[in-house]
Amino acid sequence: MQPGWEAIRAEVLRRIRAREWRPGDLIPGEEALAGEFGVARATVNRALRDLAGAGLLERRRKAGTRVALNPVRKATLDIPVTRQEIEGRGQSYAYRLLSEDDLAAPVPVTSRLGLPPGSRLLRLRALHLADGRPHLYEDRWLNPQVLPTPRPDFHAISANEWLVRNQGFVTGDIAFAAEPAGADEAAVLGVGEGAALFVIERTPWSAEAPITAVRLAYAPGYRMQTLL
Amino acid sequence: MQPGWEAIRAEVLRRIRAREWRPGDLIPGEEALAGEFGVARATVNRALRDLAGAGLLERRRKAGTRVALNPVRKATLDIPVTRQEIEGRGQSYAYRLLSEDDLAAPVPVTSRLGLPPGSRLLRLRALHLADGRPHLYEDRWLNPQVLPTPRPDFHAISANEWLVRNQGFVTGDIAFAAEPAGADEAAVLGVGEGAALFVIERTPWSAEAPITAVRLAYAPGYRMQTLL
């Protein structure tokens, strides 16, 4: 039998689950395991690195590898472009730009973006529809520095889609919450004021500058789902 | 300069962002890039594999590596044990078991778990408190097959914590939503009926059997946050 790194990962996993190696225990070094399994050290390394990435092992140079005391579950979420998400369900997608203004951004927005107070940003409000019904209300403040001249036509393409295609990979943060619908949101989404909305707030950064601060409020019934 | 796989990843990223390689383009093979960067093919492989994992590249044997047309953002969420999450914020943690019953589970629950209708499960209802105030209402159906005899004392340890410590790594699914508080939840959490609650539903499986179906309703104001 040729183990392969996935087989080694599975065996290590089995020993953890079987409590042969208990939380907090130091497990044998890579060299020792390589000898035991009859593979090269790099193969063991690949398996253990994968388990460490999943939060099951904690590895430190010199200190060795331990079974994590508090296995933090890590779930990977896919954050699709809204149009694809809707079309992927077989529904028709439509997008409507509600407003587009150059404004001095309020302080909470500039501080989220790390820009000086009073910076002028492009504010976009838009509605995404699935089968003609309101699906997602988008409220976005966009750093005009990242835009080319002339500006993209945000009536034709959603800002998110344009950014995904033209900004590539970026860092940033993302937060999820449940919030009651405000008066504006309730009207736009066609729900009662105070309805429970699933809200995503994102603040992506490129290497050089903050890109945008966006608040996405989903119509009731939206669920975000993933495998563990 | 010794590139290293992270430098190679950065350079590939730069080319994608600079649109030297556009979405859908076939990029050079590993061998060619290894030659260009003056590193071994394994080093290039590591960098490209990482970018593919992030959703930016699509790789297929024989077909080669392409820049993804629709870069799906992937975010990794940490799902901590509630006690640690609260104590990590410097708040005091308390846990109160509200009820513990052997019941025939309703059909939605048995179907989620893939068990025959009418299966008897252990239902646990519990409240987690932060600084003495309601933080999280937990409604859980637990497969008694995974429990030892005698059963753990779920007054002393929360079911989640017991499972994390004793079930090890499992698969399953997880969903996030915003829902209005029902009458029970509102009373337990001390909020108005219909308040917007952040809800997580989890259904973890071990290799052999479904473990539990749990619904977690967080008190208003809860945010789940992570880096992209």
Add this chain to the structure above:
DNA sequence: GAGTGGTCTAGACCACCAA
């Protein structure tokens, strides 16, 4: 200081799958 994991190399074989 020394032990451990992190990474790199040069080469090899293999699995997959588009042509």
Add this chain to the structure above:
DNA sequence: TGGTGGTCTAGACCACTCC
């Protein structure tokens, strides 16, 4: 069926960090 990515090896050097 050939080209490409996936993986493995045996060895090496290095960086980090605990002792």
